[in-house]
Amino acid sequence: MSASDVVATDTPRTGPSGPGPAADPTARSGPRAGDGTAGTRPVKRKLTGREKRNLRMGLLFISPWIIGVTVFVIYPLIYSFAISLTQYSGMQSPTFIGFQNYIAAFLDPLVRTAVGNTVYYMLLAVPIGLVVALLLALAMNRNVREVALYRTLLYLPSLIPMFALSFIFIVFVNPQYGIVNQFLGLFGMPATNLLGDPQYAKIVMIVMAQLGAGNAALIYLAGLRNIPDTLYEAARIDGASRFRQFFAITVPLLTPTILFNLITGVSGAMMVFTEAFIMTDGGPDNSTLFYMLYLWRNAFSYGQLGFASALAVLLFLFGMLLAGLIYWLSRRFVNYDVSAG
Amino acid sequence: MAINTANPGAQDLGQAPKLKSRSNYGRNADGSRPTRVSAWISRLVMLAVLLLFSLPVYWMIISALKTPEELAQFPPTLFPTELRWENFYDAVTVMPFWTFFRNSAIITISVVVFSVISNFIVAYGFACIEWPGRNKVFFIVLATLFLPFPVTLIPMFDMWAALGFVNTFVPLIVPALFAGGFFTFLLRQFMLQTPRDMLDAARVDGASEWSIAWRIVFPTARPAITVIAIFAAVGTWNDFMGPLIYLQDEDKQTLSIGMEVFRSVNSQDVQFNLLMAASFLVLLPLVILFFIFQRYFVSGITLGGFK
Numbered sequence: 001m002s003a004s005d006v007v008a009t010d011t012p013r014t015g016p017s018g019p020g021p022a023a024d025p026t027a028r029s030g031p032r033a034g035d036g037t038a039g040t041r042p043v044k045r046k047l048t049g050r051e052k053r054n055l056r057m058g059l060l061f062i063s064p065w066i067i068g069v070t071v072f073v074i075y076p077l078i079y080s081f082a083i084s085l086t087q088y089s090g091m092q093s094p095t096f097i098g099f100q101n102y103i104a105a106f107l108d109p110l111v112r113t114a115v116g117n118t119v120y121y122m123l124l125a126v127p128i129g130l131v132v133a134l135l136l137a138l139a140m141n142r143n144v145r146e147v148a149l150y151r152t153l154l155y156l157p158s159l160i161p162m163f164a165l166s167f168i169f170i171v172f173v174n175p176q177y178g179i180v181n182q183f184l185g186l187f188g189m190p191a192t193n194l195l196g197d198p199q200y201a202k203i204v205m206i207v208m209a210q211l212g213a214g215n216a217a218l219i220y221l222a223g224l225r226n227i228p229d230t231l232y233e234a235a236r237i238d239g240a241s242r243f244r245q246f247f248a249i250t251v252p253l254l255t256p257t258i259l260f261n262l263i264t265g266v267s268g269a270m271m272v273f274t275e276a277f278i279m280t281d282g283g284p285d286n287s288t289l290f291y292m293l294y295l296w297r298n299a300f301s302y303g304q305l306g307f308a309s310a311l312a313v314l315l316f317l318f319g320m321l322l323a324g325l326i327y328w329l330s331r332r333f334v335n336y337d338v339s340a341g
Numbered sequence: 342m343a344i345n346t347a348n349p350g351a352q353d354l355g356q357a358p359k360l361k362s363r364s365n366y367g368r369n370a371d372g373s374r375p376t377r378v379s380a381w382i383s384r385l386v387m388l389a390v391l392l393l394f395s396l397p398v399y400w401m402i403i404s405a406l407k408t409p410e411e412l413a414q415f416p417p418t419l420f421p422t423e424l425r426w427e428n429f430y431d432a433v434t435v436m437p438f439w440t441f442f443r444n445s446a447i448i449t450i451s452v453v454v455f456s457v458i459s460n461f462i463v464a465y466g467f468a469c470i471e472w473p474g475r476n477k478v479f480f481i482v483l484a485t486l487f488l489p490f491p492v493t494l495i496p497m498f499d500m501w502a503a504l505g506f507v508n509t510f511v512p513l514i515v516p517a518l519f520a521g522g523f524f525t526f527l528l529r530q531f532m533l534q535t536p537r538d539m540l541d542a543a544r545v546d547g548a549s550e551w552s553i554a555w556r557i558v559f560p561t562a563r564p565a566i567t568v569i570a571i572f573a574a575v576g577t578w579n580d581f582m583g584p585l586i587y588l589q590d591e592d593k594q595t596l597s598i599g600m601e602v603f604r605s606v607n608s609q610d611v612q613f614n615l616l617m618a619a620s621f622l623v624l625l626p627l628v629i630l631f632f633i634f635q636r637y638f639v640s641g642i643t644l645g646g647f648k
Contacts, residue, residue, distance in 0.1 A: 051472075051473060054470055054471055054472040054473075055472040055473055055474075057466075057470050057472070057550050058466050058467075058470040058471075058472030058475055059466075059472070060466070061462055061463060061465055061466025061467075061470060061550070061554075062463045062466035062467060062478070064459045064462060064463055064518065064519050064520050065459075065463040065466075065482070065519060065520045065521045065525060067519050068516070068518075068519025068520060068521045069481065069482075069485060069519075069521055071500075071519070072493065072497070072516055072519065072521070073485050073488060073493075073521075075496060075500070076492055076493040076495075076496035076497060077488070077492060079495070079496035080492045080496065083495075136390075139387060139390065148632060148635055148636065150387070150391065151631075151635045151638075152628065152631060152632050152635065153391050153394055153395050154390070154391070154394050155631060155635075156394065156395065156397075156398045156628065157394055157397050157398065158575075159575055159579075159624055159627050159628065159631070160397060160398070160401070160620075160624065161579040161581065161597070163581070164401075164620050165397060168397045168400055168401065169397075171400070171417065172396075172397075172400075176415065176416070177415055177416030177417060179396070211394065211397060214394075215572065218568050218571065218572075219527065219565075219568055221564070221638050222531065222564035222565045222567070222568050222638060223531070223564075225564045225638050225639065226531060226534060226564060226565075253534075256530040256531070256533060256534065257530060259530065260526060260527055260530045263483065263486065263526070264486065264523060264526075267486040267487050270487065271489055271490070292489065295489065295491060296491065299491055305495070308491065309492070312489045312491055312492045313492075315487075315489050316484075316487055316488055316489060316492065318487075319484070319486070319487025319488075320484045320487055322487070323480075323483045323484055323486065323487055324480070327480065327483060336533040336534055
């Protein structure tokens with residue numbers, strides 16, 4: 001696969017000279033989920049003109065993104081990488097120090113703490129978030145008259161900016177009079193300062209994040225509405241239970257949406273920041289010192305822009321690695337083929 | 342009289358089975374009782390979840406209606422004893438609310454329109470045209486989701502300053518013209534489910550890619566496009582950092598910044614009731630917008646020809 005991939009990018013140039021290399025791109029697209037019609041294509045094997053036309057059209061359609069990614073992503077990334085190789089406070093001009101910032105990042109125990117906290121948050125918040133959002137979406141998709149109300153009420157907390165929600169939650173978890181503690185008190189839990197306890201502070205933020213599940217739920221909802229009703233009708237005629245319908249129709253056909261929510265969930269969890277910034281400022285005992293918060297501190301409190309840029313570049317590389325892993329794994333379970341129904 | 346006393350019992354016996362067979366109460370085939378109970382359980386769960394999710398907003402509203410004295414009470418009251426509606430009036434007059442509102446609206450509407458158009462076009466290029474290497478190029482779109490925002494902060498400001506666009510809406514609006522990231526990814530995921538036969542049939546009929554995109558794919562992707570429009574609206578309306586960095590004059594500020602000005606004016610004692618009143622007013626247009634647009638999730642697909 002990988003060998004033919006390399007050839008494939010060159011085919012538009014070498015294509016017309018011989019049918020051999022020109023056949024590669026069509027052969028390659030066969031096993032991919034997105035290119036479902038590959039089976040009917042070999043007839044047009046010699047039509048590299050069509051391949052060329054498609055390439056031209058494709059690039060034309062994505063041209064706004066090409067400009068955008070160059071200006072808003074690649075340029076700042078190069079800029080950041082350049083700064084990460086310097087000692088730079090933002091005041092004096094930067095001095096080149098090579099990879100010392102990166103070495104310092106690997107030796108810094110606080111970076112290790114921050115990575116640990118972020119990974120802990122990610123491992124809990126992402127799977128919980130995926131399930132909660134799917135349940136919300138199923139509730140938002142109920143066939144009842146007041147469904148608009150369900151949708152709006154469930155989406156409401158997602159409309160509150162995170163900083164405002166953080167303020168509200170500070171009161172909710174207050175050890176003396178907070179609603180959360182009063183509720184836990186019903187089950188005999190003693191009043192605890194949840195945000196002041198390293199054991200619970202991260203958990204509070206993971207729970208709070210679920211109030212923002214409405215965003216992911218909307219995406220699921222759009223996905224649910226994309227599933228043709230005919231599939232359910234057929235299943236009902238065959239006597240499939242609702243449970244069975246959910247796991248045999250809904251979940252498989254939602255896999256592209258689940259992939260989307262998984263990747264955005266991971267990228268969001270990787271950069272969790274605001275709630276810790278406002279609610280705990282990284283405490284207690286650095287238990288909510290997330291990677292992004294530490295990065296932010298280095299950049300804007302400690303005036304170490306070089307070191308912060310190194311942290312940012314490392315975070316980006318790690319994110320790409322994760323995205324690649326998820327994307328690669330997704331080819332096995334993501335199903336785009338709805339037309340079969 | 343005697344007939345009357347005798348009849349009810351007979352009628353009961355006669356009618357009960359009739360009712361059952363006619364309206365098929367609670368899906369008899371699965372056992373009627375458990376279904377009805379589970380329906381009530383799911384309704385109860387629903388109610389609990391709705392309560393839980395409405396709690397922050399409820400708390401925001403009651404705080405917005407409290408007098409400063411009641412707000413200072415411990416423990417806080419769940420039902421305000423005295424409703425102070427003037428909080429809303431004060432929140433609007435402490436800052437130039439309507440100027441900020443107009444600025445927010447201009448920026449938000451522009452961003453929503455541009456984002457929908459540009460992301461749709463780009464996603465079409467990734468999902469509906471099969472060109473060699475597209476999956477590899479698409480991975481770069483994915484990768485951009487993992488770009489930490491401080492990375493872009495300083496370089497972007499330098500760039501807009503060099504171009505002379507600081508203190509204008511340009512840095513806040515123009516990036517929306519160049520699709521990318523979440524929205525393109527989201528739309529692509531949905532468009533990949535468009536039946537290929539439909540696109541190929543249109544191509545055979547001689548339709549241009551452009552007209553296929555707008556006439557066939559755009560209507561089918563409507564639920565996803567609605568999601569994008571909502572996210573773009575919410576994100577821009579609530580955006581704090583963008584306006585904070587790029588806008589300087591007071592008459593150019595947005596509502597989210599206005600709240601900050603409002604907070605720092607009273608920095609000695611943050612007037613939480615006024616802050617919450619302002620937050621609620623800022624939230625309201627989004628809620629109304631969402632309430633109107635949520636119906637597009639329902640009407641999306643039937644136009645598309647999947648059925």
